[in-house]
Amino acid sequence: MAAQLTLQAPQSLPPNELRDHLERLWNTGLEGSRGAATFTLVIYEASWLQQQLIRTGLLDGPINGLLDRNLIERAKAAVSSCGLPLSTAVMDQRLAWALGQRPGDHRADDLRGQFVDGAISVHMPRRLITLAPTLDPARSLETLVAAFCPLVDEGIAAAQACGDAVVLRGGLGVLQQNLALLDPLIEPGLPCWVWWNSSLDEAPELLEALALAGRRLVVDSSLGAPRRCIDLLVARIQSGQAVSDLNWMRLRTWRESLAMVFDPPSRRDALEHVVQLDIDVEGDHPLMGVLLAAWIADRLGWHLVSSFAVDGDGVGTGVGAEFERTDGTTVQFRLMPVPVGVPRIHPGAMVGLRLICEAPQGAPLCVILCSESGGCMRLEAGGMASMELLEEVVPVPDESEEMELARLLSGGHDTTNPLLAAAAPIAARLLPA
Amino acid sequence: MTAVLTNPLRVGLRQERVISPQCLVIFGASGDLTHRKLIPALFELFRQRRLPSEFAVLGCARRPWSDTDFRNRMAEAMAAEIAEHRSAWEQFAACLYYEPVDLQDPPTVVRLGERLDLIDRQRATRGNRTFYLSVSPAFYGSGCRALAAAGLLADPARSRVVIEKPFGTDYASAQALNKVVQACAQENQIFRIDHYLGKETVQNILVLRFANTIFEPIWNRNYIANVQITAAETVGVEERAGYYETSGALRDMVQNHLTQILALTAMEPPGRFDPESMRNEKAKVLQAARLANPEEPWKCCVRGQYGPGGSAERPIAGYRQEPGVNPQSTTETYVATKLFINNWRWQGVPFYIRTGKRLPKRLSEVVLTFREAPVHLFDAAGGAPTPNQLILRIQPDEGADIRFEVKAPGSGMRSRPVDMAFSYDESFGEPSDEGYVRLLADAMLGDPTLYTRSDEVEAAWRLYTPLIELMEESPEQVPVQTYEARTWGPAAADNLLAEDGLAWRRP
Numbered sequence: 001m002a003a004q005l006t007l008q009a010p011q012s013l014p015p016n017e018l019r020d021h022l023e024r025l026w027n028t029g030l031e032g033s034r035g036a037a038t039f040t041l042v043i044y045e046a047s048w049l050q051q052q053l054i055r056t057g058l059l060d061g062p063i064n065g066l067l068d069r070n071l072i073e074r075a076k077a078a079v080s081s082c083g084l085p086l087s088t089a090v091m092d093q094r095l096a097w098a099l100g101q102r103p104g105d106h107r108a109d110d111l112r113g114q115f116v117d118g119a120i121s122v123h124m125p126r127r128l129i130t131l132a133p134t135l136d137p138a139r140s141l142e143t144l145v146a147a148f149c150p151l152v153d154e155g156i157a158a159a160q161a162c163g164d165a166v167v168l169r170g171g172l173g174v175l176q177q178n179l180a181l182l183d184p185l186i187e188p189g190l191p192c193w194v195w196w197n198s199s200l201d202e203a204p205e206l207l208e209a210l211a212l213a214g215r216r217l218v219v220d221s222s223l224g225a226p227r228r229c230i231d232l233l234v235a236r237i238q239s240g241q242a243v244s245d246l247n248w249m250r251l252r253t254w255r256e257s258l259a260m261v262f263d264p265p266s267r268r269d270a271l272e273h274v275v276q277l278d279i280d281v282e283g284d285h286p287l288m289g290v291l292l293a294a295w296i297a298d299r300l301g302w303h304l305v306s307s308f309a310v311d312g313d314g315v316g317t318g319v320g321a322e323f324e325r326t327d328g329t330t331v332q333f334r335l336m337p338v339p340v341g342v343p344r345i346h347p348g349a350m351v352g353l354r355l356i357c358e359a360p361q362g363a364p365l366c367v368i369l370c371s372e373s374g375g376c377m378r379l380e381a382g383g384m385a386s387m388e389l390l391e392e393v394v395p396v397p398d399e400s401e402e403m404e405l406a407r408l409l410s411g412g413h414d415t416t417n418p419l420l421a422a423a424a425p426i427a428a429r430l431l432p433a
Numbered sequence: 434m435t436a437v438l439t440n441p442l443r444v445g446l447r448q449e450r451v452i453s454p455q456c457l458v459i460f461g462a463s464g465d466l467t468h469r470k471l472i473p474a475l476f477e478l479f480r481q482r483r484l485p486s487e488f489a490v491l492g493c494a495r496r497p498w499s500d501t502d503f504r505n506r507m508a509e510a511m512a513a514e515i516a517e518h519r520s521a522w523e524q525f526a527a528c529l530y531y532e533p534v535d536l537q538d539p540p541t542v543v544r545l546g547e548r549l550d551l552i553d554r555q556r557a558t559r560g561n562r563t564f565y566l567s568v569s570p571a572f573y574g575s576g577c578r579a580l581a582a583a584g585l586l587a588d589p590a591r592s593r594v595v596i597e598k599p600f601g602t603d604y605a606s607a608q609a610l611n612k613v614v615q616a617c618a619q620e621n622q623i624f625r626i627d628h629y630l631g632k633e634t635v636q637n638i639l640v641l642r643f644a645n646t647i648f649e650p651i652w653n654r655n656y657i658a659n660v661q662i663t664a665a666e667t668v669g670v671e672e673r674a675g676y677y678e679t680s681g682a683l684r685d686m687v688q689n690h691l692t693q694i695l696a697l698t699a700m701e702p703p704g705r706f707d708p709e710s711m712r713n714e715k716a717k718v719l720q721a722a723r724l725a726n727p728e729e730p731w732k733c734c735v736r737g738q739y740g741p742g743g744s745a746e747r748p749i750a751g752y753r754q755e756p757g758v759n760p761q762s763t764t765e766t767y768v769a770t771k772l773f774i775n776n777w778r779w780q781g782v783p784f785y786i787r788t789g790k791r792l793p794k795r796l797s798e799v800v801l802t803f804r805e806a807p808v809h810l811f812d813a814a815g816g817a818p819t820p821n822q823l824i825l826r827i828q829p830d831e832g833a834d835i836r837f838e839v840k841a842p843g844s845g846m847r848s849r850p851v852d853m854a855f856s857y858d859e860s861f862g863e864p865s866d867e868g869y870v871r872l873l874a875d876a877m878l879g880d881p882t883l884y885t886r887s888d889e890v891e892a893a894w895r896l897y898t899p900l901i902e903l904m905e906e907s908p909e910q911v912p913v914q915t916y917e918a919r920t921w922g923p924a925a926a927d928n929l930l931a932e933d934g935l936a937w938r939r940p
Contacts (some may be wrong), residue, residue: 410450417445
């Protein structure tokens with residue numbers, strides 16, 4: 001869905017006039033329009049990669065915070081020119097860091113917060129607040145305000161209501177110092193979503209300050225050190241906060257594909273006789289694979305006995321574990337990083353999954369799910385001649401972050417997905433210390 | 434449906450939409466539908482955790498019951514279901530309330546408004562209300578007026594009204610009723626229910642057609658020779674004689690359920706899956722549908738009524754011998770009719786629709802019969818090759834079959850038909866929700882996709898107007914022919930197809 005510009009040209013205001021201006025906007029400036037009584041969406045939009053690509057002249061502006069096709073292509077090209085391994089994902093923070101070491105002083109308009117993705121605007125947010133940190137840490141604070149209305153298609157117009165967009169832009173430290181501006185802008189009677197659209201390693205104090213209890217937090221656990229990501233997820237979930245993880249959401253097609261394999265009643269029994277689970281992931285970020293394994297373990301009632309690091313054949317470090325089934329039988333688990341020539345956008349994307357079930361009667365069943373972009377030769381190798389083989393290709397959804405977020409908003413979910421809530425603590429224990 | 438283990442990997446994967454805090458108000462709460470369908474459906478939604486915690490059901494009827502009376506009566510009627518889920522029921526029952534209301538008596542409706550305000554405070558339902566009119570059709574219009582007069586439909590974003598079938602008894606009365614309800618509420622607040630549309634397999638017609646590329650290119654007059662839509666019941670009139678005597682099979686089944694299936698089978702692909710796009714296409718195809726002989730409807734319609742049948746050991750009473758039925762009744766319990774759809778896709782393709790009570794099997798299905806191969810190269814085991822058929826089984830044994838010719842084993846080159854079958858049971862192994870579960874959830878979500886719009890209802894009535902007028906003005910021209918209970922209807926129904934060189938599928 002195409003991004004939309006705001007209805008008005010954004011107006012730059014002194015920070016202390018923000019609130020009054022917003023009140024005036026609805027009372028006079030947009031007479032006849034209805035302000036949506038929906039939700040506030042606060043986005044931490046660092047866009048370091050886009051900013052660095054533009055600064056180094058590898059990408060034309062403007063800075064808009066959108067992960068579009070052009071940006072992805074330029075970033076992929078930059079992976080090799082920066083001397084990073086080919087399996088480095090576009091959103092791997094090492095890429096932005098490496099670009100940051102290169103010279104360049106190209107500039108472009110910064111339009112972050114002024115584009116409202118169509119997928120999000122159809123949900124009519126009452127207020128979009130964007131925190132846009134700049135590469136220059138000393139840059140002073142700018143505050144911008146604009147109104148927007150969804151560009152709705154015929155047939156939906158009856159429900160149209162408008163919202164406003166507020167942008168706080170400046171150096172990271174400056175943003176942190178001016179956070180007090182934010183709270184009065186969040187409508188107290190409406191739900192508030194906070195989307196941390198950056199690595200979970202950066203600015204922990206800012207994250208703490210934004211993601212207060214009662215606000216619905218959206219993070220991406222593929223961005224940041226795996227241990228930090230999973231610990232943060234677990235802590236937030238256990239505190240009772242509604243947390244959504246885009247990395248978990250991207251596993252949807254894997255969960256659905258695996259469930260589909262066992263939908264026919266004739267295959268249900270095999271689930272009680274799993275003896276081995278293998279997962280391959282791209283590169284050295286294991287969290288997506290670990291979350292999938294934790295979901296399977298939770299759903300099948302396995303108990304985690306031990307977990308340990310395993311050698312990843314030079315690609316990185318894998319994860320090994322032993323689970324115990326409800327009947328006491330051991331289930332072996334291995335997660336291995338595999339090299340890929342054309343990495344996906346996010347670190348640690350799933351490549352393949354193998355589940356081996358040994359029922360007392362009949363031939364063992366071997367289920368292999370392969371990513372359509374990766375293949376899974378390693379999982380297909382060795383020892384399956386005597387097994388009943390069942391292979392499926394898992395589609396890779398071509399959806400933007402904004403589409404994923406829009407799906408969350410449309411659901412209106414005010415609690416953590418119970419499957420994630422159950423899987424995250426297992427994943428935290430599964431990930432070797 | 435065979436009882437099977439739940440797929441543990443399937444649990445929780447469905448992405449359900451979240452219902453807003455809400456009070457569902459059921460008028461006719463002392464009636465059958467409430468304890469047979471509505472409360473069980475709500476309880477199912479509750480057990481699936483699809484109802485918000487800020488939720489209440491307010492039963493309304495003229496009887497002077499208390500909240501406790503209402504809870505007890507629902508519990509009594511659902512004893513078997515509750516036995517397995519006792520603690521869930523205790524929690525669910527706490528959100529059941531009752532208020533004596535007579536929609537013809539304004540002071541009680543005003544009192545209803547006050548009670549709803551109180552429930553809003555007690556249950557935090559935030560003024561969101563869905564009014565379900567499960568009352569006699571005679572009170573649909575006045576019920577809406579009473580709600581509107583009390584200001585209960587004033588906020589289109591927070592109130593909606595669900596109206597049970599039948600919506601009118603003919604084209605004129607449906608038009609009149611539409612005018613009344615549209616004067617009380619906006620069209621997007623009005624949810625005209627047809628529970629057939631809540632069936633998973635009816636919705637699957639859309640998915641099968643529009644999520645696959647292999648069907649749509651041949652889903653037209655160039656490839657399809659005819660379409661048969663059947664809804665057969667083994668039961669008789671049961672306890673519904675009072676209603677059925679004034680309705681008959683045409684109004685009870687054909688004008689609504691079977692015509693909705695017709696619309697889904699024949700409609701053009703919508704641009705997207707949203708309420709208005711869907712309902713636009715359904716309305717368009719119904720507006721293009723005609724009886725095969727609108728000027729002489731007796732030539733394309735057959736009416737029947739079941740007579741006695743069964744065996745000496747287990748005799749079955751005829752319709753006229755059923756309790757509550759006029760012994761001279763001319764109400765039809767069987768209808769077969771032939772339709773055409775005058776548009777580019779379907780011009781010249783006959784659609785045969787039949788429904789009846791006391792037929793040999795309980796089933797609903799859509800059968801699309803394809804045109805014959807232009808040249809018969811091979812001998813067919815059955816004398817002539819069987820045309821390809823796509824059979825969509827709506828109930829029971831939900832699924833789909835494709836029938837096609839293959840080489841019969843042996844040294845010759847003889848063909849014979851085989852079936853390639855898809856079964857919901859074998860593929861998914863889990864029962865699908867009752868139609869009311871889906872439809873109640875949709876109404877509370879404010880999603881009217883599976884509800885019929887005013888123009889659809891009117892088009893569906895207009896389609897059968899020549900037949901209804903004939904039945905009322907010259908019933909002797911479409912006589913009610915007796916058929917033996919547990920047979921496939923009167924012989925005239927077979928003749929309807931035989932004239933076209935066809936036969937009903939014997940399922």
